[in-house]
Amino acid sequence: MLVAARRASALYGQDQHTVTLTEGRPPAPRYGSRPTMKDVAGRAGVGLKTVSRVVNGEPGVTLETRRRVQEAIDALGFRRNDSARVLRKGRTATVGLVLEDLADPFYGPLSRAVEEVARAHDTLLINGSSAHDPCRERELALALCSRRVDGLLVVPAGPDHRYLEPEMNAGIATVFVDRPARGIAADTVLSDNHGGARSGVAHLIAHGHRRIGYIGDLPRIHTAAERLRGYRTAMEEAGLPVRPGWVSLGSTAPERVRRAAEEMLGGPDPVTALLTGNNRVTVTVVRVLAEREPHRPVALVGFDDFELADLLRPAVTVVAQDAAGLGRVAARRLFDRLERTDLPPAVVELPTRLVVRGSGELPPAG
Amino acid sequence: MLVAARRASALYGQDQHTVTLTEGRPPAPRYGSRPTMKDVAGRAGVGLKTVSRVVNGEPGVTLETRRRVQEAIDALGFRRNDSARVLRKGRTATVGLVLEDLADPFYGPLSRAVEEVARAHDTLLINGSSAHDPCRERELALALCSRRVDGLLVVPAGPDHRYLEPEMNAGIATVFVDRPARGIAADTVLSDNHGGARSGVAHLIAHGHRRIGYIGDLPRIHTAAERLRGYRTAMEEAGLPVRPGWVSLGSTAPERVRRAAEEMLGGPDPVTALLTGNNRVTVTVVRVLAEREPHRPVALVGFDDFELADLLRPAVTVVAQDAAGLGRVAARRLFDRLERTDLPPAVVELPTRLVVRGSGELPPAG
DNA sequence: TAGAGTCTGGACATCGTTGTCAGGCAGGGA
DNA sequence: TCCCTGCCTGACAACGATGTCCAGACTCTA
Structure with a gap:
């Protein structure tokens, strides 16, 4: 051959x-x-x-x-030919999922969970990535609407979702996941970002830390803002100040995160513990901390669990979100709405869970 | 509100x-x-x-x-309404990707790369998981054919792909990724599984190991079989025997892998080094090795790179596949074929790369 | 044997869009 | 004035399936 x-x-x-x-x-x-x-x-x-x-x-x-x-x-x-069939029948038995990045480990289980629910409803799932770009999110979501998906699950990347209003009014069921839509009332499934961050920081405080920093995603992203709020709440509840330089928000690009971490740890007013705003940030910070080996260890709590967190030394304490749960609940809500179009929009919030593994229990310097 | x-x-x-x-x-x-x-x-x-x-x-x-x-x-x-448009025009500007599990970190970058290529061709990507089930693979692939995708990328889960022959003859461009199709001649993009495994084992041998085990995926899966072949080649080239009990093939379920690793390490004829057949297996084995802490360390080379492999102690030496490359090359081939339907089927093999990090360089006991 | 009722099969319109083609209109040259 | 050219515009068929509806064949009963 x-x-x-x-x-x-x-x-x-x-x-x-x-x-x-x-x-x-x-x-x-x-x-x-x-x-x-x-x-x-x-x-x-x-x-x-x-x-x-x-x-x-x-x-x-x-x-x-x-x-x-x-x-x-x-x-x-x-x-x-299903195209012809769809044209005649009206329903496509297809739903779309727009998320940020298929390669981000957070979205794997989420997407998988949505697919399982869709499959149980004999429905095909189309998923696509916005690559964190509001413009691509919009393009992708509207392309799916043109194909007449029955429903749409969206992890918002953009700051404004009014562009989906005509589509929703025309009968495309829409549920937002992980972050709320802006500018329209719609079904939304979120994690308890505020509570999760708050409990993570409280955990650090309980272990004696007073100087705690937060490195998070872009401030325009709802989850990043909420987690920051949780951080501030916990600090305030403990009567602790948040000094200038202890909060750094920006892209999750490794270089940016690395710089932020180094400044917080090496500056004139160094922190003894860190809360990191999502798994991308955590992984980079773990790397920075590992490179500082001879230094005194820095306590760390990461938002989002990740594979192998338990095998690092120290093992990484995290605020775990239930990514699969987000997907599952959102998908179920979508199919409910497909059957009863008159449901009022609801916001569902899933609890987070503090997973204690060691990195958050390190004592502060001194 | x-x-x-x-x-x-x-x-x-x-x-x-x-x-x-x-x-x-x-x-x-x-x-x-x-x-x-x-x-x-x-x-x-x-x-x-x-x-x-x-x-x-x-x-x-x-x-x-x-x-x-x-x-x-x-x-x-x-x-x-794109359904109507498609009906009239014949082309859907959509391609399908059937893979095993969206939550497996190996497929994230692959899927992402395919999406980028598709986007460059103004084409929508639909991806779905077979969940390692041949039956679901078939269902999913045929469902995509019914929707008249222009092309199909398939990571085979099943043992026979003749069911796709009528579809391919009818003009649906099809490329197989990561594993070859069985029963039909078709475009295929693979990693150099044999060579990769061989170089991984040779690396262990070069560091003094003589008793080396292999834990891999189900033998019916092409990649698992090829990697086993690479392992045997390397052993043979070094004049080393492969003792009974040194090879274990089966599902990548953690319990199965754990049992296999414990038997190989604790049995009457223990190995001093391991080659693991993919990232799922590697992660479980790393966990088993970590739990044996007081024991003498065991050398390890894993097939597939994975995030954080460099931060484990010892850092994990791996045979890295280019998952994104597989996706990119396969997708390009697909679009080539869409333009020129008379290309003869080709098999493309991408090289692997040994990434030395420490775990493969541990000396054998004694 | 006729009439009623049941079962099977086919003709036809329809879904929303695009390709084909022809008609209408303005302007310019004879 | 008439014809021709070129530009806009719209009527109509077609894509491949499904739903409606009716015709014809058949069975069963009186």
Whole structure:
């Protein structure tokens, strides 16, 4: 079967690889040549509607006719065209999920959970990433609306979701996940970001820390703002000041986070403990702390659990969110709404859980 | 805006949460009430085709007419129905990606890379998980064919892909990723599993190990078999025997892997080093090794890189696959094939890279 | 044997869009 | 004035399926 093997890096850009050519199938026929129900009907010598009945398992076809039709279907390789079906029936049995980044480990379980619920409703899930870009979020969500998904789950990246209002009014069920929509009333499923951050900081305070910093995501992102609020609440409740330089908000790019951490730890007014605002930030901070080995250890509580947190030394104490739970609850809400379009919008908040593992229990310096 | 807040665990099963009801929008109108081009045409006082021209930015419409149409579109909240469009045009500008598990960190970057390529071709990506189940793989792939995706990327879970032959002949471009298809000739993009495993084991041998075990995925999975072959090749090249009990293949469920590792390390013929067959296995084995702390350390090389591998102690030496590269190359091949349907099927193999971090360099006992 | 009722199969309109084609209108040249 | 060209515009068929409705064949009963 092998015909040739050669280097062909040029073909696919930077990626080095080996190409092995194999004997070809006959070239595929031009697109659009797929057999239709009409073709099947012709070959089986029956009417169009009879084929439709067989394909959809509807009653009212004799065994013999059914057999003849099935034979024609197999012979021609017929497969029903769902685009046409959708056009006639109105429902697509498809829902869309717009999230930030498929490669972020937080979204894997979330997406997976949504898919399971969708599957239980015989519905296909389309998911796409906005790559943290409000513009792409909008493009993607509207593209899904054009395909007439029955429903839409959105993890907002943008600051304004009024663009979805006409779509929602036109009957596309929409649920926001992880962050609320801005500018419209809609179903929303959130984590208890404020409470979670507050309990994380309280935990550090209980272990003797007084100088605690917070490194978080962009302030325009709801979760980042809420977690900051939780941090401030906990500090205030303990009567502790938040000094200038103890809060750093910005992108989760490793360079930015690294700089923030180094300034907080090495500046004139250093902190002895840190709360990190999500798993991307935590991972970078863990790396910074590991590089400071000879220094006195710094206490850390991370928002979001992550795989292997328990195997690092010290193991990382986290405020765990239930990502799968967010997805599951949001998806269920979506399907509820598909059945009863008159539900008033609701906000659901899932609790977080402090997972104590060691890094938050380190005593402060001195 | 807040109307009520209460516990409502019953509503959404096990998940604990708080529901906050908010003032409702007017109920969404029944489905199917969306305005069509006909409605827009009526309101703007122009013909149907003129609306189509405006919506698609086709030339041959005066500025004034265009303005009137646009006004009607905005007023009615019209959005083109892509199902109907697809029916007429034949192409869906959609490709499907069938993988094993969206929550597996290996697939995040892969899926992300595919999405980027698709986006560059103005194409929507639908991805779904087979959950390692051949049956679901088939269901999902055929469901995507029914929706008439233009192309399909498949990470095979099943043992036989002849079911896709009619679809491929009917013009659905198909590329297999990470594992070859069985039973049909098709484009395929793989990692160099044999070479990677071989170099990983050779690395352990170079550091003095003679008793090396392999814990891998189910033997019916191509990558698992190839990596096993690489392991055997390396052992053979070094003139080392592979003793009974040194190879364990099976599911990647933590319990199974844990048992395998404990038997290999604690049995009558213990190994001093391990090659683990993928990131799921590696993570579990790292956990087992960590629990054996007082014991003499065991050397480890893992197939697949994973986040934080460098921060564990010892840091984990891995055979890194380029997951994003697999996705990128496969997606490019898919779009090539969409343009030139007469390409002969090719197999592309991407190199792996040994990333030395410490765990593979531990000396053997004695 | 006729009449009533049941079962099976097919003709036809329809979903919302796009491609084809022809008509209408203005301006310029004969 | 008439014709021709070129530009806009709209009527109509088609894409592939489903729902409605009716015709014809058949069974069963009186």
